[in-house]
Amino acid sequence: MAEAMEPDGTQAGPEAAGVAGSTGPDPQTPEPPSPEGLDAARRILTERFGFRDFRPGQAEIVAALLSGRDVLAIMPTGGGKSLCYQLPALLEPRLTIVVSPLIALMRNQVAQLQSLGIPAGALHSGNSPEENRDLLRAAAEGGLKLLYVAPERLVRPDLQAALRRAGIGLLAVDEAHCVSQWGHDFRPEYMRLAEIRAELGNPRMIALTATADTATRGDIVERLFADGPDGAAPRIFVQGFDRPNLHLAMRPKERAPRQILDFVARQGGASGIVYCASRRQTEELAEMLNGKGIRALPYHAGLEPADRARNEELFLQEDGIVVTATIAFGMGIDKPDVRFVAHAALPKNIESYYQEIGRAGRDGLPAETLTLYGLDDVRLRRLQIEESDAADEQKRVERQRLNALVSLCEAPRCRRQTLLAYFGEEVAPCGHCDLCQEGVTLVDGTVPAQMALSAIARTGQRFGTEHLVAILCGDESEAIRRFQHDCLPTFGVGRERPKTEWRAIFRQVYAAGLIAQDYARHGAWTITPAGKDVLFGRQGIEIRMDQLQARDRKSKGRASGSAAAAAAEADLSAKSQALLQRLKAKRGELAKAQNVPAYVVFPDRTLIEMAQARPTDPVALGQLHGVGQAKLERYGETFLALIREAAASAA
Template sequence: MTQEPPQMAKARASLASVYGFSAFRPGQEEILAAMLDGKDVLAVMPTGSGKSLCFQLPAIVRERLTLVVSPLIALMRGQAAQLRELGVEAASLNSSTEVEERQRIARSLRDRSLRLLYIAPERLLRADVLASLRDASIHCLAIDEAHCVSQWGHDFRPEYLRLREVVEALGGVQTVAVTATADGPTRSEIVAKLFVRKPQIYVRSFDRPNLFLAMRPKSNATRQLIDRLDAHRGESGVVYCASRRRTEELAEEFARIGRRALPYHAGLEHSVRAANHDAFLREDGCVICATIAFGMGIDKPDVRFVFHADMPSSIEAYYQEIGRAGRDGLPAEAFTLYSAGDMELRRRQIFESGATDERKRVEMAKLEDLVALCETARCRRQTLLGMFGEQSGPCGHCDVCQGAVRLIDGRIDAQKALSAVLRTSGRFFFGHLANILAGKTTAAVERYGHNQLKTFGVGKDRTPADWRGVLRQLQSAKLIDRDEDDRDRLIVTEEGRRVLRGEAPFALREDVVNAKARRSTRAAVESHDDDALLLAALKALRGAIAVAQKQPAYVIFPDRTLIEMAKARPAELDELSGLHGVGAVKLQKYGAAFLAVVRDHSHA
């Protein structure tokens, strides 16, 4: 049997003693082996798969400094805090770093005790900062969120384009780039722009099997979100909104029904935004309502749900945003509301932007992918993975697979809607067409004489909202489209004309109420917990420690560790050390206190 290289053996031992993990997650071991062998690496791994450990562990094993470039201050602070709790010397250097902390970092750099230093790209590119780091004996440069280098991506950061200069300035230091979202073209762009040498490329599956995916057309959006929250009592989650005003409105509505809910957007006073962010990180059961455009840098592992009150901007943005749920691997839910208005607004934003025609074409293609995911009658996960180039069968674990969507023969409805498009010369969009089909006499319908059309009222059996859904599905199925030469005009495609003539079938998606799909992730997380009172007591102790130390609760112990603790009921430190996430430092700091809670409840 081939003997394991000493550094890899040390990495395996550190995984248990520092992190409290019994085994590597899929994909981590081969990436670590390449890094410990001195190779440059590009790793594309889904959120929650342990990307950060791939550059943290080599720094611990080698006892050398790794510089970590991250675009978000909150993310930097969170990861540095978690590492310090594990007994690893780590720090973050950014615009919010206090003078005393800067001095501590400078001392740690001089005495070579610092293992990981997190820094924003803007600060790293400053000549004075780069000059000071040249003398710090940096062994590795880790670039987090590497997709930010892509000008075609959803989260472009121009500062990332200059990071290759940093690699060269540091003498061609070993480089690792990690991201959760990078298709083939984006991976090529990352390699070309960030690396001075050809890296080893590792691409893990984009699948997040612990996420329950669900999407619904908007009817009463606020009511729909409140109903969905019922399955997540006592759980933390994020609700993304398209506007600052909407974040505040929803936070107020949720607070009115007794939920701890806070807004978060760039227009808030800095102190308010920071306080809301800290509350979300430190409190159990807090809901944050945030703008989609504002990156929150969430590294909280126990986010049990991510809701979209409005449709995201692209398929990549959707994947990135839902990735903030269930990072601990436990069940979580991603629920999205969408409407024709959302789609039209996004299209208008694309075409009215100052981007090149090629960029607009790329953005439109990404939007159409997202619309297709919203309107699909296939398994959501299967459809989503297909958009990232992966093939899979139905998952059995999304709203479509669980019966929240069914197919009916939609040929007659399609013919009615297509006829309405033709009879109005394609000059009117979904809201107006839906009123014609439903026979609703509005001022606009009367003004244009459309109440005299043969198609007026042919679909009285459906509401205007129903007809808007039918029209969206016709567009998603490419039976109707925008005229390339006149974006203000709808046309019936050749496939649409085949359906209109009765030469082709058309299956219509029909949303149905299905209580089984309205699952509780809380129940899934705690379904095997024999003592919910013990788990609550463990969470209370964790919360008290977190408040005293001004730390997020998950930095003390994540939910998964407390759930295992409540089930296993350890009586001795040795038993506690065998649980997930209990490393040597945390065992020494917190072991006795948590064992005391377990003992009290066991004797109660």
């Protein structure tokens, strides 16, 4: 059940949540919807969308909208956010406007709705002027149920006037974190949505996002809902941030290209995304993967628009393609069967990390993640924060978010526990992240930490990691001799440890808050008050001393990758696997012919259920996940014919 929150972030009582056990309606809330209203939404869910029932949290959100309340919904990626406004839209006699930040996202959502027989459209610059005029005419005449619009277009007074004349019943704001100065994808046009809402006649409003910590959540409420038409605060639903189907793994960066290649090669030819720190790296990794027989396509803002669009289209329509991309790729990608996401370098912050890994496994089947990181990545991210034009308070928040991500990288316990704790959730150890599976050995690290801190102190807190590691290992380099650091008492005291181990110690000492980097002096390490306590023996510290090579060998022992994990989840026999490949091939043909993403025809989960259950008539096929009436009529006989052929050949 979704957790209902009041705008200050505190948990609401049962009467505010509108859930079982309620002692009465919220005094600021209109009467709750009749059971018939929610029953009607449930019938649409089954008949149109092919889903047997609501996912956790959806019913409460739909009920709040049907009762006339504004809503802010924070739900994990893949948790079914879109249905929370699409179902009320189909029960609303007037038009629903959906504010969406990317053309690709709008196109994919519209294609999916149209495949279900739902009249929907999107106003954007990719349309011809005639197409946009036709859409507005259809909206004015009641021929559309949902109209997707970018915020940059929605600020135009002429469009606002046309939409107001058409009559707006619901305004849905997707990717609502874009409204917040604390959000990781801030878009200034989102700031005007409260004003635009008033111009549209103050329709009900729902704002949705997968990533909003307490600061972002409060900012969304203040900027979108402060001047609501009836003065009532929005209902806030926090469904939770856990994605238990994602396997979380992080590795110190050693030979990043080889580490990425090994990871991708273990994925069994599945579709995936590799996020890169630069445009150049996307090109180089794509070339390397293609050279090893893995079909990979680069994606970054420097490509020609036609090339970017083609690569994105191929990724959406075909199976088994890997995209090597900058963060320019992702927010508009609604592909449910992405089986892995890798980061070849540290993401921007912990919210960006959560958002980006969330693009894997949106169908609920197992998916893999891997993040590589190093102190150079941390230095780059901190430098980006310090050199940005953001206000001091925003920089402070961004530093905290980056530090939270570094702490996750060096976590001594379950990754999922550490990640969800950042978002305010407490969970038991998951048992299947890399740390739970491989185990972590904590040792008393006070003495090596003191050695590292002493090297920083005795060099005047003026040097970075590599120079300090060279001192500890006793390297007689030209730089060390020039500064006479070979005469220091700390010179060579750590010879028994390899440099990789010392780098790990510096990372963990940093994650523990004992040292900080001075970015005005090229990232020199400085000692914090907590670090002085350890240096002078007032406090101790435990650190992880993982044997990195042993861990890499152990990680390669994971089953054969996420594609095989998904098949194991469905418990498919060899014959069913063969049928699944035929079903996927047919899906690909249909998607190409219609110029839509493959999942618009059927997602992987539906095809796996077909291969497993082998229905032979429309009634049985219609009982499977994601097979609504419109898709049954459009595609049913095509896929049933393949299933019957497989049965006949096996007889």
